[in-house]
Amino acid sequence: MNAQTQPAALAASSLNINLTDFIDEFGDELLESLNRSNPPVYTGSDNAHRQLVMDRLKRKPFAAQAEVVQAITALLLDRNEQAGII
Structure with missing residues (x-):
């Protein structure tokens, strides 16, 4: 990596989140949205x-x-x- 691409690579990696953390963070809101758009039968x-x-x-x-x-x-x-x- 050169000096120009390194900051972009660091910025991109800081945006990555693993699935477990994503579900912990956004799971309730995702479920509410899903139930609004597709109510359970x-x-x-x-x-x-x-x-x-x-x-x-x-x-x-x-x-x-x-x-x-x-x-x-x-x-x-x-x-x-x-x-x-x-």
């Missing part, structure tokens, strides 16, 4: 009818599985989406 409130269907199954899903079923059916049936990622 499932917020943890179970659909009673869907829960009744699951309660009648011979093999009942574990609690975590039942929550995923509630979430994905809210997306596919309530929001009429064509696909979802679990």
Whole structure:
């Protein structure tokens, strides 16, 4: 590095931040912005009818599985989406 490029390189490196520090610093604001622009489809409130269907199954899903079923059916049936990622 010559004398002219060294200050620019130092300035650029001082702007770098690792991902953990970035999330610690800006995570709350990023999450708020994301939720405003893309509100969550499932917020943890179970659909009673869907829960009744699951309660009648011979093999009942574990609690975590039942929550995923509630979430994905809210997306596919309530929001009429064509696909979802679990």
